[in-house]
Amino acid sequence: MFKYLTLNNLLTIIKQLADIGVVWLLFYYLLKIVKNNSRTIQIFKGILVIVIAQWIAGLLGLHTVETLAATIMNWGPLAIIIIFQPEIRNILEKIGKTNVFSPISTLTLNERENLVEELVKACTEMSKTKTGALISLEQGHSLSDYIKTGTPMNSVVSSELLCSIFQYGTPLHDGAVIIQGVKIACAAAYFPPTTRELPTSYGARHRAAVGISEITDSVTIIVSEETGNISIAQGGKLSVISPAHLHDFLMMIVCQKQGDEVKGEKDVQKEALKESIEANDGKKPGVFAHYFKGKNKRSTKSKDTPENKFTKSKKEDSVDVLQSENVVVDSEIEKLGIADLVETQTDAPLDQLFETIVVDAAKDDEKTQPKKEDGKEEAPKPKKRGRPKKKKDDTEEKDVKETKPKAKSKGRKKKDEFMDDILEAQEIIFDDGSADSSSKKDKEGRK
Numbered sequence: 001m002f003k004y005l006t007l008n009n010l011l012t013i014i015k016q017l018a019d020i021g022v023v024w025l026l027f028y029y030l031l032k033i034v035k036n037n038s039r040t041i042q043i044f045k046g047i048l049v050i051v052i053a054q055w056i057a058g059l060l061g062l063h064t065v066e067t068l069a070a071t072i073m074n075w076g077p078l079a080i081i082i083i084f085q086p087e088i089r090n091i092l093e094k095i096g097k098t099n100v101f102s103p104i105s106t107l108t109l110n111e112r113e114n115l116v117e118e119l120v121k122a123c124t125e126m127s128k129t130k131t132g133a134l135i136s137l138e139q140g141h142s143l144s145d146y147i148k149t150g151t152p153m154n155s156v157v158s159s160e161l162l163c164s165i166f167q168y169g170t171p172l173h174d175g176a177v178i179i180q181g182v183k184i185a186c187a188a189a190y191f192p193p194t195t196r197e198l199p200t201s202y203g204a205r206h207r208a209a210v211g212i213s214e215i216t217d218s219v220t221i222i223v224s225e226e227t228g229n230i231s232i233a234q235g236g237k238l239s240v241i242s243p244a245h246l247h248d249f250l251m252m253i254v255c256q257k258q259g260d261e262v263k264g265e266k267d268v269q270k271e272a273l274k275e276s277i278e279a280n281d282g283k284k285p286g287v288f289a290h291y292f293k294g295k296n297k298r299s300t301k302s303k304d305t306p307e308n309k310f311t312k313s314k315k316e317d318s319v320d321v322l323q324s325e326n327v328v329v330d331s332e333i334e335k336l337g338i339a340d341l342v343e344t345q346t347d348a349p350l351d352q353l354f355e356t357i358v359v360d361a362a363k364d365d366e367k368t369q370p371k372k373e374d375g376k377e378e379a380p381k382p383k384k385r386g387r388p389k390k391k392k393d394d395t396e397e398k399d400v401k402e403t404k405p406k407a408k409s410k411g412r413k414k415k416d417e418f419m420d421d422i423l424e425a426q427e428i429i430f431d432d433g434s435a436d437s438s439s440k441k442d443k444e445g446r447k
């Protein structure tokens with residue numbers, strides 16, 4: 001047997017395996033494109049119908065129909081190239097721009113975690129204050145073309161800096177921030193908006209986010225100025241996410257950490273926060289606490305001296321504060337949903353964990369939506385800006401209904417597959433048909 005295993009034969013086998021591998025990859029990506037795009041599904045269905053018609057016509061001897069179908073099939077490849085010209089251009093652009101050693105891939109785990117923390121902090125803050133923001137994280141595909149459209153910054157990401165950039169009225173607040181690695185590469189960047197039909201409640205900011213996510217693999221976070229909602233645009237899909245789940249999502253994208261790891265960290269953070277509260281006599285540490293660590297210690301003696309008549313009551317107060325702070329910490333962690341989630345599903349596959357997260361996010365959003373006594377939702381706050389704005393109330397209700405997560409349960413999947421599922425679960429961009437119909441309904445409703 002080994003006499004056939006010459007170097008030549010081995011080379012031939014390797015070539016054939018490589019050949020099969022490349023074709024397999026091509027088919028895989030082709031099917032992925034078809035699966036993710038309703039237009040391509042319809043076109044492929046059309047092609048299938050013609051093939052079946054040609055086959056049946058051949059069987060029944062219907063020569064004219066058979067010739068007609070054959071002619072269509074002969075011109076098919078050319079028609080496909082013409083029809084899918086934008087998609088083909090996007091794929092080729094993506095291949096050309098993919099950078100294996102992107103800035104984010106060179107970060108240490110610590111840097112990645114800091115990046116996530118700062119981003120989540122900034123987005124949560126901006127969501128509370130309804131400050132509009134558009135932040136794109138560069139992944140494998142270079143965003144340098146879009147960085148050129150903005151104002152270069154090259155500053156380390158911090159929540160304070162992000163909040164200042166997007167503060168309404170500041171020179172850089174208009175446009176997008178692009179993050180490369182741990183650095184804010186630029187602010188006020190311009191993204192090509194999507195040409196797809198979006199529900200009318202989504203304006204230029206969301207369009208820009210979806211646009212950039214269609215042509216690159218970037219992850220874009222949007223904070224709505226109108227509603228304070230946080231959304232994520234990735235792979236041409238837009239999903240609403242709660243601040244708590246944004247943390248998990250970014251942990252997974254940036255740190256490639258999974259649910260159980262996140263849970264472990266939450267426990268550590270909880271402990272650390274409790275310890276720091278205890279160390280501060282029941283008071284939360286201030287922003288500059290680490291600067292004064294050990295430098296500004298109050299004498300414990302003065303606290304315990306019997307001559308201080310307020311000592312006892314102060315001490316009791318601080319115990320109360322400590323207890324109440326701990327309750328706050330616990331409730332904060334509960335709010336994150338991670339502890340409960342992971343405790344109940346420790347061994348649950350990752351995709352299930354995140355499906356639950358999305359479901360929870362939807363529930364959170366429902367809970368946080370203020371309701372009026374008559375059951376109607378409270379009207380959204382008027383926009384800070386003077387410029388005219390589209391009416392959103394009806395549309396938003398519709399959007400919420402239409403973005404109801406699908407209940408799916410499959411086996412364990414690879415990260416990118418289940419990321420698609422998460423985003424599908426709360427997808428706001430509908431297939432072309434449904435987006436059309438929803439926006440038509442909106443328009444009719446407003447009339």
Ligand SMILES: Nc1ncnc2c1ncn2[C@@H]1O[C@H](COP(=O)(O)OP(=O)(O)OP(=O)(O)O)[C@@H](O)[C@H]1O
Pocket residue numbers: 132133134173174175176189190191192193201202203204205206207208223224225226227
């Ligand atoms: N193509 C773009 N690239 C980058 N930023 C953009 C782009 N288009 C709009 N923006 C940003 O979005 C802001 C306008 O957002 P607009 O209110 O129209 O969108 P929206 O999707 O309704 O968001 P919001 O819910 O925050 O109101 C602009 O002031 C600008 O900062």
